[in-house]
Amino acid sequence: MDDIQKKLMSPSKASREDITGRIISYTCIAAIIILVISILYFITSRGVATFTTNHVNLWQFLSGEEWNPGTLNDHGQPQVGALPMIVTSFSVTILAALLATPFAIAVALFMTDIAPKNGAKFLQPVIELLVGIPSVVYGFIGLTVVVPAIRHIFGGTGSGILAGTIVLFVMVLPTITSLAVDALRAVPAYFRSASLALGATRFQTIYKVLLRAAMPRLLTAVIFGMARAFGEALAVQMVIGNAVLMPHNLVTPTATLTSQLTTNIGNTIMGTLPNNALWSLALILLLMSLVFNLIIRYIGKRGEIKS
Template sequence: MDDIQSKLKSPSKASREDIFGRVISYTCIAAIILLVVSILYFIASRGLATFTSNHVNLISFLTGQEWNPGALDAHGHPQVGALPMIVTSFSVTVLSALVATPFAIAVALFMTDIAPKNGAKFLQPVIELLVGIPSVVYGFIGLTVVVPIIRQIFGGTGSGILAGTIVLFVMVLPTITSLSVDALRSIPSYFRSASLALGATRFQTIYKVLLRAAMPRLLTAVIFGMARAFGEALAVQMVIGNAVLMPHNLITPTSTLTSQLTTNIGNTIMGTLPNNALWSLALILLLMSLVFNLLIRYIGKRGAIKS
C-alpha cells in the first residue's frame, strides 16, 4: 500500500519531461527579453546622451539642416541637424514602396488566381533568388549600372534619391510579393466560389472581392517592405551620394540615416559628441522600427478574416 502511494505522489517521466521543457522554454524567453531590453537601453542611453551630456536641443536636432558635429555654428551651437537624413530616409522608403507595391500585388495575383500552377512554378524561384542576393551585390549593380544610366539621362552625378529608390525597389519587391501571396492564399475559398456563382468575372472577383478581403494583410506586407527599406544601409550607401544635404530633387547627392551611420560610426570616439550624435540617429531608426511593428500589429488585429 505504501509503495502504491509513493508511486502516485512521485512525478511520472512524462511530467518530469514536461517540467524540464517548460524550464527551457521560459529560460529562452527570459534570455530573449533580456537581450531586447539590453539593446533598447544601450541605444537609448547613447542616443539621449546627445541631449543630456552635450546639451543639444532636440528641436534643432530634428529640424536643423547642417551636419558637422565637430564644428560650431555662429551662435556656438554644435551643427547636428538630422533633417536632411530623415527626409531622405523617408523619401526613398516611401517611393520604393509605392513603386514596388503594384508589381508585387500583380505578381501575387498571377501566382494565386490567374495562373496558380505555372505562376508558382516559374516565379517562386525568381523571388527566392532575389531574397538570397546580398545587399552589397544590389549596391554594386546600382553603382555600376543604375547610377551611370541616371547620369546619362538626367545629368549630374547620378547618385541620389532616384538611384536609391530603384535599388530598394528591387530589394523590397520579393518581401512584399511573398507576403502578398500568403495574404491572398489565406482568403477562404468560398469567397471566390460565391463571387463566381453570382455571375462575377474573374477580374471582377479579384478587384471587388479578393483585394478588398486581403487589403489589411496587403497593407501589412507593404509596411514590412517599408521597414526593410528604411533599415537598409549598404546598398543605399553605395548609390545615394553620402552628402548630408537637403535633397532638392531626386538626382542630387544626399544621405540617409543608415548610410551616415555606416560611413562614420567607425571614425568617431565613444562618448564624444560626433559619436553620440550618430547614436541619436540609431535611436531614430529604432523608434521607427517600433512604429512599423506597432502598425503591423494594429492592422493585423483590425483586418483579421473571420471564417
Template sequence: MNDVQRKLMQPSAATKQDRRGKIISLICIVFILILTVSLIGFIAVRGLATFFTNHVSLREFFFSSAWNPGQLGKNGQPQVGAAAMITASFAVTLLSAILATPFAVAVALYMTELAPKRGARLLQPVIELLVGIPSVVYGFIGLIVVVPAIRTLFGGTGFGVLAGSLVLFVMILPTITSLTIDSLKQVPDYYRSASLALGATRWQTIYKVILRAALPGILTAVVFGMARAFGEALAVQMVIGNAALMPTSLVTPTATLTSQLTSQMGDTIMGTLPNNALWSLALVLLLMSVIFNVLIKWIGKRGEMQK
C-alpha cells in the same frame, strides 16, 4: 505507504521532461527580454546623451540640415541637424514602396489567381533568388548599372534618392510579394465561388472581392517592405552619395540615417559629441522600427475586426 503507492505518486518521465522543457523555455524567454531591454536601454542612453549631456536642442536636431558635429556653427552651437538624413530616409522608403507595390500585387495575383501552378513553378524560384542575394551585391549592381543610367538620362552624378529607391525597389519586392501571396491565399474559396455565382467576371471578382478581402494583409506586406527599406544600410550607402545635404531633387547626392551611421561610426570616439550624435540617429531608427511594428499590429487587428 507501500512501495507501489510511492511509485504511483512520483512524477513520470514524461512529466519531468515537460517540467524541464518549461524551465528551459522560461530561461530563453527571460534571456530574450533582458537582451531586448538592454539593447533598447543602451541605444536610448547613448542617443539621449546628445540632448542632455551635449545640450543640443530637439529643434536643432530634427529641423536643421547642418550636419557637422565636430565643429560649431555661426551661432556657437554644434551642427547636429538630422533633417536631411530623416528626409532622405523617408523619401527612398516611400518611393521604393510606391514602385514595388504594384509589381508585387501583380505577381501575387498571377501566382494565386490566374496561373496558380504554372505561376508558382515559374516565379517562386525567382522570388527565392532575390531574397538570397546579399545587400552588397545589390549595391554593387546599382553602382555600376543604375547610377550610370541615371547619370545618362537625367544628368548630374547619378547618385541620389532615385538610385537608392530603385535599388531598394528590387530588394523589398520579394518581401512584399511573398506576404501578399500569403494574404491572397487566406481569402476563403467561397468568396470566389459566391462572386462568380452572382455573375461577376473573373477580373471583377479579383478587384471587388479578393483584393478587398486581402487588403489588410497587403497593407501589412507593404509596411513590412517599408521597414526593410528604412533600415537598409549598405546597398543604399553605395548609391545615394553619402552627402549630408537636404535632397533638392531625386538626382542630387544625399544621405540616409543608415548610410550616415555605417560610414561615420568607425571614425568617432565613444562619448564625444560626434559619436553621441550618431547614436541619436540610431535612436531615431529604433523609434521608427517601433512605429512600423505598431502599425503592422494595428493593421492586423483592423483586418480581424473586418472579418
C-alpha cells in the same frame, strides 16, 4: 501496495527531468528578453546623450538642415541637424514602396488568380531566391548598373534618391510579393466563386472582392517592405552618395540615416558629440522600426478575415 502509494507521493526521475526541461527552456527565453531589453536600453541611452549630455535641442536636431557635428553654429550650438537624412530615408522608403506595390500586387494576382499553375511554378522559386539575395549584392548591382545609367541620363554623379529608390524597389519587391501572395491565398475560395457565380468578371472579382478582403494583409505586406527599406543600410549607402545635404532633386548625392551611420560610426570617438549624434540617428531608426511594428499589429488586429 504501500510501495505504490509512496511512489505516488514522491518525486521521480520524470519530475526531475521536467524541472531540467523547464529550467533550460525558461533560461533561453529569459536570454532573449534580456537581449531585447538591453538593445532598447543601450541604443536609447546612447541616443539621448546628444540631448542630455551635449544639450542639443531636440527640435533643432529634428529640423536642422546642417550636419556638421564638429562645428558650432551662430547660436553656439553644434550643427547637428538630422532633417536631410530623415527626409532622404523617408523619401527612398516611400518612393520604393509606391513603386513596388503595384508590381508586387500584379505579380501576386498573376500567381494566385490569373495563371496559378505556371505562374506559381516559375515565379515562386525565383521570388524565394530573390528574397535571399544579400543586400550588398543589390548594392553592388546598383553601383555598377543603376548609378552609371542615371549619370548617363541626368548627368551629375548618378547617386542620390533615385538610385536608392531603384535599388530598394528591387529589394523590397520580392518581400512584398511573397507576403501579398500569402494575403491573396488566405481569401477563402468561396469569395471568388460566389462573385464569379453572380456574373462578375474576373477583374470585378479581383477589384471588388479579392483586394478588399485581402486589404489588411496587403497593407501589412507593404509596411513590411517599407520597414525593410527604411532599415536597409549597405545597399543604400553604396548608391546614395553619402553627402549630408538636403535633397532638392532625386539625382544629387545625399544621405540616409543608415548610410550616415555606417559611413561614420567608425570615424568618431566614443562619448564625443559627433559620436553621440550618430547614436541619436540609430535611435530614430530603432523608434521607426517600433512604429512599423505597431502599425502592422494595429492593421493585423483590425483586419482579420472573418469567415
